[in-house]
Amino acid sequence: SRSINLAVIPGDGIGQEVVAQGLKVLRAVLPQDVKLETKEYDLGARRWHRTGETLPDAELEALKGHDALLLGAIGDPSVPSGVLERGLLLKLRFAFDHYVNLRPSKLFPNTATPLAGRPDIDFVVVREGTEGPYTGNGGSLRTGTPAEVATEVSVNTAYGVERVVRDAYERANARPRKKLTLVHKNNVLVYAGHMWKKIFDRVGEEYPEVTTDYLHVDAATIFFVTQPERFDVIVTDNLFGDILTDLAAAVTGGIGLAASGNINPAGDFPSMFEPVHGSAPDIAGQGKADPTATVLSVALLLRHLGHEAEAVRIEEAVSADLAARTGAAARTTDEIGDALAVRVAN
């Protein structure tokens, strides 16, 4: 479309800094005739301290009116663990039915990886985003006593699993290697695991060209470090996807480069794009954060909204920027953003 009405949630810690660079690059890459409107939402730790609110209904409603959301990072040590995560970040993912949490991993040239031999890594994790152990089901009985029982319920539906599995097959089918790996733990989590596997196998019949594979999550972590080149597309549950994509980021240049999209493919609600990294309060406000993950998330945002050429321009700019990097002085957040903005504008 010829206009983008973007909601921006800088959030906490380095969120503000990296989002500023993401917007800078977005402005630089967009053709003149695409009108960009942005509206900033003050959500996160400061807001919570001030008002006690995480995500009021009125703002949730207002957010629905946007074409997409760009989010920096959520979370601060001054807020009890879980309050902002559950009350804001996960609330958005659930309210906007972001059932595809898309997390590509690519080892760009000239980036640091802890892996010897620099394997050729280029895969994408399709993490389910609205079910599993993330539903907030569960509770605590006799809290704080020696007799306390605390439960967490992983809720999985055929409806929810089939739609994300199908999305993953579509993505695998559109890639040259056409390979899809299901990751679960169906030798222990037999109820959810068997349902995932059955649906995975059944939907697979509709994609005869896609080669499939199954791995238990523990074995998958081994292959992430010993043979990451074996992966093309991975589909997995919400919690396994959370764990695997941090590991994936670590082996592909670090969390500073890992982008993600929380996508509602049906388009019922706006999708939300955010770096995989957190708010990193220890380096906030110092211009040390790498905005590349946010910039790459902007590329995913553009692709989702149909601006494929611009998405590719950003990805190529990041690749070129990383390749041109010298071992010299570390660049500031702003310098990296400027460099990328210049590259995409050309």
Add this chain to the structure above:
Amino acid sequence: SRSINLAVIPGDGIGQEVVAQGLKVLRAVLPQDVKLETKEYDLGARRWHRTGETLPDAELEALKGHDALLLGAIGDPSVPSGVLERGLLLKLRFAFDHYVNLRPSKLFPNTATPLAGRPDIDFVVVREGTEGPYTGNGGSLRTGTPAEVATEVSVNTAYGVERVVRDAYERANARPRKKLTLVHKNNVLVYAGHMWKKIFDRVGEEYPEVTTDYLHVDAATIFFVTQPERFDVIVTDNLFGDILTDLAAAVTGGIGLAASGNINPAGDFPSMFEPVHGSAPDIAGQGKADPTATVLSVALLLRHLGHEAEAVRIEEAVSADLAARTGAAARTTDEIGDALAVRVAN
């Protein structure tokens, strides 16, 4: 004690081969005056195919009479996923209340690690073994229909968490670095996660010399590959421990070297020792399996039964054996077992 009455469950795939070497080294290391009795139990895939049984009550009863169990590996592709895992392996862990699943990770000299720079890795994971998402709680409603709902319930009790956390503090306190890291996901799994954290903090007051740390499981996987030297003792839940210890094995020379003990510290039931690796049906019967993980599990077994000197002798033998390894021809399972038996006998 001057006698060991050992139950041996070779199990499936390479289990038979590696257990044979474990016993060989055990016989070689034991002083003449320690009487070793072993009784083999035919449990696993073959038994299940023959009789439909996984672990009959009579055998469970008989196993209780042993001082310890040595297990090879459980699982075969010919058996539906979960049948042997839940019906045999996990059944033993639960029936014998193996609440400490002990998994040391050490990067021995001259072993392959996928990590560049060969960091100095020497930590131990204390994985809870009797709760969490492994309890088999959960179910499936409208199974096989488009309206199916499948749940998995993670059950956590203050009783269960406190005892394993306390065990981990004891272990941390006994090590030179005295550092204990709790790994959970308390920003999402708030009921279980907060209970773990509260108990972790409270028990910590009794161990003023132990430095503590908390990491979300996703962040922990990053540090496993970027900074594994930061870990000393890790305590975590059953599922996170499963995932993390495979990753730990991968970065410390591979799954062929990773030992584990399923321990009942109270001594109410026999503890069980097993390599972390699976039954590896693809290489079974070919003499290709590395028995070192099983041999190191035998060291944990000896330590548990009070034979500390013999445990250390095995660990030193493994270290020396690995250091002496040349890049030459791969050794057979038997050759590695022989080499270790010779070393411990000296």
